[in-house]
Amino acid sequence: MSAPWGLGIGIVIPARDEAEALPHVLPAIPPWIAEVVVVDNGSTDATAEVARRLGARVVTEPRRGYGFACLAGIAALSPRVDTVLFMDGDAADRPEDIVRLLAPIAAGEAELVIGARSLGVERGALTPQQRFGNWLACLLVRLIWGVRYTDLGPFRAIRREALARLGVRDETWGWTVEMQVRAARLGMAVREVPVGYRRRIGQSKISGTLSGSLRAGTKILWVIGAEALDAWRSLRARRPG
16 A cells, blocks of 8 residues: 555664564554564564564664664665654554654655654653753754754654755764754754654653663753854854955
8 A cells, every 4th residue: 555645654663672562553553654664772572573573674773772773774764765754662652643744744845844742642751851851952952043843752754865964873862853953954844743642661761760861861962062063163164264
């Protein structure tokens, strides 16, 4: 079955120890999605076996890190995929919102669409540190580049050509903010659409622990600072004299 808009859509699902959650995720993905790639990011459970049994293609990326997993998944997509959708494997993202994410791309209104977690967010699905980190990062992006974001949510869709143009390379938890900052720097057409968000199945490896939240928050701020410094240096290099 082909996608309703003629897009070649590939889904990349980074997953580490998500054997319990994947049966709630993969069967709910629409049948018109061209490819579903689950990236086993160093799991110690049956994540890979469960994903294969449910019809996904499994890629192994033993280097732990969200960016590492996303990059491995992108590399595994076939040439027929022209639009890449990222979603987590913990069942927090709702597959029923996939159409909502893809619609602005199909209409030619955006190259990158971010799922802003504001529609039916379950109680406890977002920790206080996640909410504060999102607010702070989005505020800094607006102050530095003048682009208003409300969320750094991982559930997002992007044209494959646009993704290549951005050159996102972060290997860990700066992946999403690097994508959004570089889109802002390039003046890329970006839309946010409201999506729901549920309590994840299983234990969070990052936001569920204080040390993990601190590491992720530090990396996000570091990426914003590095991108701002690079933009400043590029501006200086273009100035005459």
